[in-house]
Amino acid sequence: MPENTMKSPIAPLKIISLEGFKPLAEKIDKHISTSRKNKEEKNNYNLSFPGYYKDSYLVNAQVPRFSSGEAKGVIKETIHGKDLFILADISNHSLTYNLYGEENGMSPDDHFQDLKRLIDACNGKARRINVILPFLYEGRQDRRSNLESLDCATALQELVEMGVQNIITFDAHEARVQNAIPLEGFDNFYTSYQFLQAFLKTENGISIEKEDLMVISPDVGGMSRAVFYSNILGVDMGMFYKRRDYSIVSNGKNPIIAHEFLGGDVAGKSVFIVDDMIASGESVLEVAAELKARKAERIYIAATFGLFTSGIDNFDKAYEKGIINRVYTSNLIHTSKEVLDKPYYTNVDISKYLSLIIDTLNHDCSVDGIMNSSALIRQRLNDYRENYRKKH
Structure with a gap:
């Protein structure tokens, strides 16, 4: 008990x-x-x-x-x-x-x-x-x-x-x-278990084996998060780092000159981009576009908080162009009806x-027991893999 x-x-x-x-x-x-x-x-x-x-x-x-x-x-x-x-x-x-x-x-x-x-x-x-x-x-x-x-x-x-x-x-x-x-x-x-649950439910039928899936961190700050997902899923990970122009301040931040990628080949793979938040979304969409240019097959974005401070239009365009397949954010903060109604969006219930x-x-x-969800995640992944093998 x-x-x-x-x-x-x-x-x-x-x-x-x-x-x-x-x-x-x-x-x-x-x-x-x-x-x-x-x-x-x-x-x-x-x-x-x-x-x-x-x-x-x-x-x-x-x-x-x-x-x-x-x-x-x-x-x-x-x-x-x-x-x-x-x-x-x-x-x-x-x-x-x-x-x-x-x-x-x-x-x-x-x-x-x-x-x-x-x-x-x-x-x-x-x-x-x-x-x-x-x-x-x-x-x-x-x-x-x-x-x-x-x-x-x-x-x-x-x-x-x-x-x-x-x-x-x-x-x-x-x-x-x-x-x-x-x-x-x-x-x-952390909400890793809830996000993986939502991912496996909405993308039921996707292969989560090492040769088919890769976890991506959009920046250096999110490395530990991506390492956790990578280890628990048993797949490879990659990382982008941002080269900024520190001589300029625009909208309170130094503009990004380029996103440099460190990682293996993503060609033909599904990629799962994990981050803590989506603010304007500009950075994560640039990362997604770069991954698509490297021949990634499907691109999923998961962030605990979806602020969407610049609206959702850029995500609409990325979806229409086939750059992104789905965006996941949680209901821990307010999400507008406009976002909730998008066909590519999933609101993860926490x-x-x-x-x-x-x-x-x-x-x-x-709260140590409920903080550590590794055992629950592994059980869920084992069940999913077993069902996947039966169907394929």
């Missing part, structure tokens, strides 16, 4: 979702409620307090905003003595608010301020406060060069100073930023995994 079914929770569970996270929070809430109901029915014992199983653990909380743009956090039910999880999608650009009579889109800074408002509204009453930021706020500004702000580290320290004890994120751009808060909990989860993480932490159990 899993450890967290035998151990009583640290405190009654409550979940607060910021507005931008609510669709996913509702799915997570339903998973936890269903799981706990099944536990109580199956095990027929009470886990130390009434209300262990509830229809919903979501708290009625809001962040009303004045016409000047100022706001306040309001929690409309008790959270006294509760193990509180606050969920936020700081990248959700679809939300707006009224600012001096004009509609203003919410930025990551606006979302982060709303998160702090709700933490402040707790007024020290919660037994423990845990914050889930799947897309880590200012995660790309994790280290300092010359006179620059160190935004991510400062933000983490702010949360800890406000009483947050655990911070949970996914596929952090640089996980070592947790060194900014060495005495508090910081968990960085809600069940997140519900397991919350439930495990609420029982004050180790």
